[in-house]
Amino acid sequence: MNGHEHDNPGKGLAIAGESLFLLNLLFPVLPLLALGVLYFRHRNTANLLVECHLKQPWITALFSTALFLLINLVAALSGGYNSLENLVSIHSLVALEVYTLLVILPLTVPGLLGLTKAMAGQCYRYPLLGRFL
Amino acid sequence: MKYQSQKVAKLYFIAAIGLFVGQILFGLIIGAQYIWGDFLFPEIPFNVARMVHTNLLIVWLLFGFMGAAYYLVPEEAETDLVMPWLATLMFWIFLAAGAATILGYLLVPYSSLAELTQNDLLPTMGREFLEQPTITKLGIVVVALAFLANIGLTILKGRKTVINLVLLMGLAGLAVFFLFSFFNPVNIVWDKYYWWWVVHLWVEGVWELILGSILAFILIKTTGVDREVIEKWLYVIIAMTLITGIVGTGHHYYWIGTPEFWQWWGSIFSAMEPIPFFMMTVFAFNMVNKRRRNHPNKAAVLWALGTAVMAFLGAGVWGFLHTLAPVNYYTHGTQITAAHGHMAFYGAYVMINLAIISYAMPLLRGREAANSNKSQVLEMWGFWLMTISIIFITLFLTAAGILQVYLQRFSDSPMPFMVVQEKIELFYVLRELTGLVFLAGLIVYIASSFVGSNEPEATAEGEVVAS
Ligand code: HEM
């Protein structure tokens, strides 16, 4: 199962990729940018580990961030963020809960498994979603 | 099994599983009472059955922790228990006290039980999870002290490993915080304030140390990864637990009459409480991915990994869901809380107990390393049936909770509690049906220790070569 973990130069990148993906679930947008930088710099690297732990998190993070923005857009349109005083409104709270249940919950576990596989120097495909990437 | 005195763990494990069955049966009774309000009334009223359900849970988890300690402390310390006879004696005392208390709940009205046991002398009864008569509580303290002395002296005499020390810290903390159950101020704000020192500081503090050390022990044994690596993880996990969990107590101080600053402190620190659970998951999978050998006890590895994932989901995700003060303002004390309580207790503490039992029991019963394949397959069926059931129970209760919050607390024309309860009955029916599947899973799990005992041990296919 293991074996080549010490000699694979891509391991650090792979771990960074999955970590940024997980971080982006919690604090969307900024980690996504960092992940994008990593992805576009290394997308032509001929290293299987990098390929599987950068591309997959990158695309999935785009997807999760899009959902994050969408959920907040709906909250904003329905009057959630129209003044600074009511930033903590029922709209933002419901947005937070919906995001936690529908986005964080189904994506952290794959991210977690991806991270541990990256740490062990192995490739990993997210369940269900990974098949399309 | 390397030391004769480890054998005492077997008694504790068997009692734990027996009481677990009782817990689930009473869970099903209160689940049914949610649907048919007068089910078994007046023989077993809801409040009594609920108390039996939760108290049996706590007691069997304590039996499991003690069994785990009696099993792993000698092995880690590389010496026999100093007083194996005391461990056996305390087992019977604890079992008798536990059984008497449960019978007391079932046979006499709670207020008569309070009179009968002289609650007036030192009133401690009547608080959730801590309903035991004062005399039982004193018994628990005696058992805990004898237990701590036994394993403390054993550790002192033998090798001092990080696992043993963290476990001892957790168990000592468990005993110390239990002392607050004797502190019962008249002022209801103080009352609640200190009640959480037992309940919260147990499950989100010292019990997590117990969980971490048992998990680390199982991982060392089943993966063969270097002790140093595992210890480093354990250090960071317990540090994060204490940093977030202690001040995190504030998430119970939002609406009980304590100062308002707790809404900030509680929200911020408890929002970080998922971190140690997250790390435990990374830790467990990391060690298994880096294993140096395949252990023949696949069921134990499955339980260990399952604990890591389910504790993160139940405590981490479902805890986070309602931990911020503005959210908790709406969800406080609804079915959302019950959903979280079920998945967190099962995922963290039920599963870690079943994991160590799964690892240790075959050895205690004379196997070299593991049960037969047949028995393990059945055990893994038990794992999946129970785990999937609890996931569904959690989902149904979460759905019930969301509706409850909306209808009762948020909509423009809020409805009374009982009207809302009728509207969400469907979810209670689904919960009860899923509970029956849980019970089936538990029966399969227990059956697995009776089948295949005459068959050869499972072997580890595909030896892994160390890097
Ligand atoms: C394994 C660890 C945990 C267990 C066993 C557990 C169990 C429970 C239980 C049984 C309750 C209900 C208490 C009552 O009767 O009122 C509860 C309440 C609560 N838990 Fe946890 N919990 C755990 C971890 C966490 C974590 C990590 C968080 C936060 C991230 C959390 C947040 C909460 C909150 C906010 C409440 C109060 C709910 C309310 O206001 O009604 N829990 N927990």
Ligand code: HEM
């Ligand atoms: C057959 C499955 C089960 C059923 C039908 C069931 C049912 C129930 C019911 C109806 C309550 C009372 C809730 C209330 O007072 O409103 C309850 C409370 C509780 N149960 Fe269970 N239960 C089951 C399994 C479990 C398991 C496996 C655990 C532990 C892992 C557990 C731990 C608890 C706890 C901690 C509480 C108190 C929660 C709170 O007040 O928020 N139950 N259960």
Ligand SMILES: [Fe+2]
């Ligand atoms: Fe708490």
